[in-house]
Amino acid sequence: xxxxxxxxxxxxxxxxxxxxxxxxxxxxxxxxxxxxxxxxxxxxxxxxxxxxxxxxxxxxxxxxxxxxxxxxxxxxxxxxxxxxxxxxxxxxxxxxxxxxxxxxxxxxxxxxxxxxxxxxxxxxxxxxxxxxxxxxxxxxxxxxxxxxxxxxxxxxxxxxxxxxxxxxxxxxxxxxxxxxxxxxxxxxxxxxxxxxxxxxxxxxxxxxxxxxxxxxxxxxxxxxxxxxxxxxxxxxxxxxxxxxxxxxxxxxxxxxxxxxxxxxxxxxxxxxxxxxxxxxxxxxxxxxxxxxxxxxxxxxxxxxxxxxxxxxxxxxxxxxxxxxxxxxxxxxxxxxxxxxxxxxxxxxxxxxxxxxxxxxxxxxxxxxxxxxxxxxxxxxxxxxxxxxxxxxxxxxxxxxxxxxxxxxxxxxxxxxxxxxxxxxxxxxxxxxxxxxxxxxxxxxxxxxxxxxxxxxxxxxxxxxxxxxxxxxxxxxxxxxxxxxxxxxxxxxxxxxxxxxxxxxxxxxxxxxxxxxxxxxxxxxxxxxxxxxxxxxxxxxxxxxxxxxxxxxxxxxxxxxxxxxxxxxxxx
Numbered sequence: 001x002x003x004x005x006x007x008x009x010x011x012x013x014x015x016x017x018x019x020x021x022x023x024x025x026x027x028x029x030x031x032x033x034x035x036x037x038x039x040x041x042x043x044x045x046x047x048x049x050x051x052x053x054x055x056x057x058x059x060x061x062x063x064x065x066x067x068x069x070x071x072x073x074x075x076x077x078x079x080x081x082x083x084x085x086x087x088x089x090x091x092x093x094x095x096x097x098x099x100x101x102x103x104x105x106x107x108x109x110x111x112x113x114x115x116x117x118x119x120x121x122x123x124x125x126x127x128x129x130x131x132x133x134x135x136x137x138x139x140x141x142x143x144x145x146x147x148x149x150x151x152x153x154x155x156x157x158x159x160x161x162x163x164x165x166x167x168x169x170x171x172x173x174x175x176x177x178x179x180x181x182x183x184x185x186x187x188x189x190x191x192x193x194x195x196x197x198x199x200x201x202x203x204x205x206x207x208x209x210x211x212x213x214x215x216x217x218x219x220x221x222x223x224x225x226x227x228x229x230x231x232x233x234x235x236x237x238x239x240x241x242x243x244x245x246x247x248x249x250x251x252x253x254x255x256x257x258x259x260x261x262x263x264x265x266x267x268x269x270x271x272x273x274x275x276x277x278x279x280x281x282x283x284x285x286x287x288x289x290x291x292x293x294x295x296x297x298x299x300x301x302x303x304x305x306x307x308x309x310x311x312x313x314x315x316x317x318x319x320x321x322x323x324x325x326x327x328x329x330x331x332x333x334x335x336x337x338x339x340x341x342x343x344x345x346x347x348x349x350x351x352x353x354x355x356x357x358x359x360x361x362x363x364x365x366x367x368x369x370x371x372x373x374x375x376x377x378x379x380x381x382x383x384x385x386x387x388x389x390x391x392x393x394x395x396x397x398x399x400x401x402x403x404x405x406x407x408x409x410x411x412x413x414x415x416x417x418x419x420x421x422x423x424x425x426x427x428x429x430x431x432x433x434x435x436x437x438x439x440x441x442x443x444x445x446x447x448x449x450x451x452x453x454x455x456x457x458x459x460x461x462x463x464x465x466x467x468x469x470x471x472x473x474x475x476x477x478x479x480x481x482x483x484x485x486x487x488x489x490x491x492x493x494x495x496x497x498x499x500x501x502x503x504x505x506x507x508x509x510x511x512x513x514x515x516x517x518x519x520x521x522x523x524x525x526x527x528x529x530x531x532x533x534x535x536x537x538x539x540x541x542x543x544x545x546x547x548x549x550x551x552x553x554x555x556x557x558x559x560x561x562x563x564x565x566x567x568x569x570x571x
Contacts, residue, residue: 014225022218022226023317029210030054030068033135033203038070040202042195043140044437045400048429052137054203056211057083058227059122059129063320065227073310074351074423075136076318077303078111079118083132085109086120089166096122096129101170101204103179103197105142106163107344111299114161114345115139115149117197119169121204123211125220131227133207135200139193141398143186145519148382148400150479152260152517154293154343161345162186170201188384188396234321241313242325243277245365250274252360253285254353256335257484259292260346260517265484266290266335268353272361281305281358282329286336293345293479295338301330304351307423308358312369348378348402349481351423356488359408363490368411372453372537373487374422375405375462377480377499377516379531383467383523385474387439399438404428406452406460406496406535408487414549415460415536417447417558439471448497448532450560453486455493455538456545461558462497462533469523476503476521482534483515493538500532 014022033054041047053071055064062083067076086102101121105114119135143162145151154160162183169179183197184190215223250272255265269285289295296304306322316322330337336350356373363370382400389395407415407422420428431442444466452459478501487496501516502509504527512518523529553559 014222014229018222019226019229022223023230025214026056026066026226027068029207029214030056030066031070032210033207034068034070036203036206037135037137037199040199041137042192042199043138044429044433045138045140046196046199048427048433049402050426052135053079054133054135054207055079057132057134059131062087062132065131065231065319067318072423072426073307073318074112074303077306077323078299079134079136080320081299082110082118082136083120083134086118086166097172098122098124099170099173100168101201102166103169104164104166105161106165107157107300107347108297108340109299111297111303113149113347114142114157114163117200119200119204121208123208125215130220133204133211135203137196137200139196140400141188141192146382146477147188147384147398148380148477150345150380150382150400150477151293151343151519152346152477152479152514153519154345155261155291157341157343160293160343169197188398230317231319231321231324234317234319235324237316238313238322238325239277241316242274242279245274247275248365250361250364252357254357254360254488255485256294256349256353257481257515258517259290259294260479260514261292262290263514266294268336268350268357270357270361272358274365278327279325280327280329283334283336284329284331286334289333289335289338289342293343294335294350295342295344296336296347296350297344298330298332298337300344300347300351301336301354302328304354304423305358307351308355311355311359311371311422312362346380346479348380348421348423349479352376352421352481355422360488360490367491370490371410372408372415372459372490372493372539373496374407374415374419374536375496375534376482376487377405377534378402378421379478379480379499379501379516379533381529381531382477383438383440383469383474385471387471397438399434399440401429401434403463403465403531403533405462405533408490408536409453409455409457409459409493409539411457411539414457415452417452417461418463419460439469441468441470442466443468443528444530447558448535449557451497451535452558453489453494453496453536453538454542455489456540456542457493457538458545458553459487459489459493459496459536459538462535465531466528468528469525472525474523476523476529477519478512478516478521480516487534487537489537490539492541494542496535496537499534502530504528
């Protein structure tokens with residue numbers, strides 16, 4: 001897939017003050033949409049963890065124009081694909097109309113996985129399509145074989161979740177009750193679904209109001225000029241950064257543990273080409289699509305590249321101009337460009353590995369710009385069962401959450417400890433929220449000593465989470481990575497510790513045969529699960545670490561004893 005070719009003609013110039021004011025107001029629209037959803041959603045993954053995103057998208061191409069600061073960066077790339085998919089289907093059914101909102105969760109068209117529902121609303125000004133507003137959010141449960149939908153044993157998309165193609169959830173301003181009935185019939189938690197859907201619709205409503213106000217203050221032609229100017233600014237700045245890098249071919253390979261079905265590693269391989277102002281990311285050597293759910297769609301792969309490049313070049317504005325300066329070589333049928341019905345539920349693990357290989361390849365050209373590998377897995381954990389509510393002893397409950405780990409060291413300091421995955425600005429749900437909502441108790445929530453890689457700037461520490469079941473029985477499902485190899489260091493830094501998941505069966509502690517992937521773990525009251533998450537990789541040689549920093553680490557209990565460069569933390 002080639003990068004878009006921008007027109008060489010410069011958009012009509014706006015004075016800098018007007019452009020800055022418009023950029024701020026446009027970003028504020030997306031920020032307010034994010035905040036509306038977070039405050040209204042029923043599901044803690046949205047309300048507390050902020051697994052969602054809003055933005056404005058181009059009326060012709062669907063490309064990203066504006067995204068808020070608190071939405072997930074991974075959605076910037078995939079939502080452009082989602083908007084295009086909705087527009088294409090609408091075109092087959094009479095076109096986009098005022099008062100319509102389209103909904104779907106198709107991961108092959110709109111990216112990510114089936115839990116992420118995309119809502120697309122056309123915005124018209126004086127009868128002409130001006131732009132799209134769109135919302136993406138992770139719904140708690142949408143059917144499938146596993147509560148919460150992270151099914152490590154899935155071999156088809158239908159085993160993961162219900163599949164909804166683009167449909168009108170709002171038509172002529174009216175909610176389509178038949179579509180809503182289908183959605184509610186395909187979830188274990190219909191009230192949660194209803195609340196999250198309403199929250200997304202409310203966010204879109206607010207976005208429309210804010211756009212109306214903006215276009216009362218500024219002519220539509222002026223706002224369109226701002227869209228073009230901001231995109232071109234991102235493109236030119238990306239091209240300038242690329243040109244400053246040394247030309248060459250920089251390659252790096254890393255592995256996924258397995259796909260959850262076949263216990264064999266899967267390769268994510270990159271050849272990064274820099275020539276003048278041209279940057280090409282060639283993933284052709286990566287493994288073919290696999291049986292289990294670590295596949296991702298092409299849309300998701302492109303979005304992962306966007307996130308990695310924004311980490312490397314953080315000053316570039318967040319819009320489609322970032323991708324205009326880059327060529328992607330991703331042949332079809334790879335684990336990062338899979339085809340329906342290959343399962344994609346564990347997409348997070350694969351995009352994290354893509355970001356890792358981009359960082360390691362880029363480090364060969366500009367190590368000062370790159371962060372060592374973060375912990376590399378969200379450790380998606382679902383615990384589900386039934387509890388008594390009033391007179392009803394069989395009320396279903398599903399706790400789904402993700403967990404933190406260490407970030408990589410970098411040229412200016414140590415990595416963050418107990419941080420969230422670098423694919424997002426989402427937060428780890430607080431234990432108080434999880435304990436209040438579900439019949440579980442956290443018996444440990446602590447930093448994991450010796451888990452960060454050793455180097456001039458060490459990796460951040462992972463965490464230890466131990467969860468005890470308070471109900472009579474439940475089932476647990478885990479979908480994680482980095483159980484077979486730790487996060488890599490950069491510039492001669494050491495690797496972080498591996499991921500460890502354990503579960504209790506009576507007095508015995510067990511580890512899944514697949515490392516950190518397993519479904520249907522039967523739990524009884526008082527039995528526990530324990531996650532010991534990876535620390536980040538280190539940056540720079542261990543012998544270059546400041547002795548005072550080393551002594552501080554030992555005094556704080558972060559490091560218990562000197563370790564060799566590449567053994568990482570605790571096994």
